[in-house]
Amino acid sequence: MMAKTKPYTEAQRRIFYQLAAVMVCSEIESQVIAPFSExxxxxxxxxxSPDSFTNxxxxxxxxxxxxxETLGRAIARERKNQLQMAKAARSKHGS
Incomplete structure (x- = not known):
């Protein structure tokens, strides 16, 4: 049986909210503003552009x-880590 997870702290929930807000802005920009403008x-x-909707x-x-920006750095770092693990696994299996 899995241990019960603790609720997120207020600070953690705030970060999720901030990231969600930026992602929604980006989605609106991609799906509504960009096509209309074009x-x-x-x-x-x-x-x-500095005056784009999301920026x-x-x-x-x-x-x-x-x-x-912190999320962007974490994603770049994780991509690098995953690539290194895939290369290591491939060389371990002789491919």
Whole structure:
């Protein structure tokens, strides 16, 4: 039987909320704003522009930006770790 998990702390829930908010902004930008803008202007929407929807949100909410950038670093680090483990497993099995 698994041990009962502890509830998340307020700080942990706040981080989840911040990351969810940024992901929703990014989703809105990708699925609504970018297609509308491209249809209206005939030009590709630049998500990396400082005044893009998500970047504007992040610049107005520094704690959300910090959490999102930390997540990005963690994802990059985990990709690297997973690749190293896959390479090690492949060499262990003689492939």
């Amino acid at each position: 249809k209206e202007t005939g030009k590709p929407y630049d998500r990396s 504007t949100f992040l610049n107005k909410n520094p704690e959300f930006k910090r959490a999102f």
